[in-house]
Amino acid sequence: DTGVSQNPRHKITKRGQNVTFRCDPISEHNRLYWYRQTLGQGPEFLTYFQNEAQLEKSRLLSDRFSAERPKGSFSTLEIQRTEQGDSAMYLCASSSGQGWSYEQYFGPGTRLTVT
Amino acid sequence: QQQVKQSPQSLIVQKGGISIINCAYENTAFDYFPWYQQFPGKGPALLIAIRPDVSEKKEGRFTISFNKSAKQFSLHIMDSQPGDSATYFCAANPSSNDYKLSFGAGTTVTVRA
Numbered sequence: 001d002t003g004v005s006q007n008p009r010h011k012i013t014k015r016g017q018n019v020t021f022r023c024d025p026i027s028e029h030n031r032l033y034w035y036r037q038t039l040g041q042g043p044e045f046l047t048y049f050q051n052e053a054q055l056e057k058s059r060l061l062s063d064r065f066s067a068e069r070p071k072g073s074f075s076t077l078e079i080q081r082t083e084q085g086d087s088a089m090y091l092c093a094s095s096s097g098q099g100w101s102y103e104q105y106f107g108p109g110t111r112l113t114v115t
Numbered sequence: 116q117q118q119v120k121q122s123p124q125s126l127i128v129q130k131g132g133i134s135i136i137n138c139a140y141e142n143t144a145f146d147y148f149p150w151y152q153q154f155p156g157k158g159p160a161l162l163i164a165i166r167p168d169v170s171e172k173k174e175g176r177f178t179i180s181f182n183k184s185a186k187q188f189s190l191h192i193m194d195s196q197p198g199d200s201a202t203y204f205c206a207a208n209p210s211s212n213d214y215k216l217s218f219g220a221g222t223t224v225t226v227r228a
């Protein structure tokens with residue numbers, strides 16, 4: 001059983017550049033979540049997919065952020081015109097719709113540094 | 116504003132001792148309370164979780180105590196080991212919005228050998 005995987009693990013970019021992260025959930029998990037975690041804080045919810053439908057977006061997700069899950073499997077998170085305040089760990093999680101559907105399993109995260 | 120308040124921010128315990136982390140919440144709609152363990156550079160790993168229909172849940176050396184009337188829950192780590200040194204996060208979400216976990220700020224636990 002492979003867990004949630006995320007790529008890249010680290011990304012350094014210059015302010016103003018666009019970046020894209022990928023998340024591969026646990027196979028057959030139909031729910032996928034994106035969170036952001038800054039140093040010394042707990043993860044903060046960004047957005048959520050059930051299959052390919054994006055059902056909720058946090059107010060933290062400005063219009064520079066876009067997430068997709070085109071075939072209900074992997075997901076991408078794109079940040080356009082990055083700012084230094086975007087520097088954080090971006091975490092992806094997935095869960096099944098069975099039993100305790102609340103159980104979210106996290107990937108290792110993508111650490112973004114904007115210089 | 117944080118919907119789940121966690122304390123202490125950090126703690127140091129001797130090997131074999133008990134680590135206790137406390138969390139409090141206000142939203143009475145919360146009905147799922149997981150704890151996550153996170154090592155540096157890694158994503159959070161689900162450790163143990165509880166629903167409010169029970170007051171305690173134990174898995175190995177980890178125990179969650181839940182007090183619904185006080186809107187508080189805590190994690191006890193018995194016989195703490197150096198490998199338990201990590202940051203622990205409590206979280207909560209309501210069944211009506213089961214997609215959105217609200218996390219506490221985290222507690223860094225250091226277990227001294």
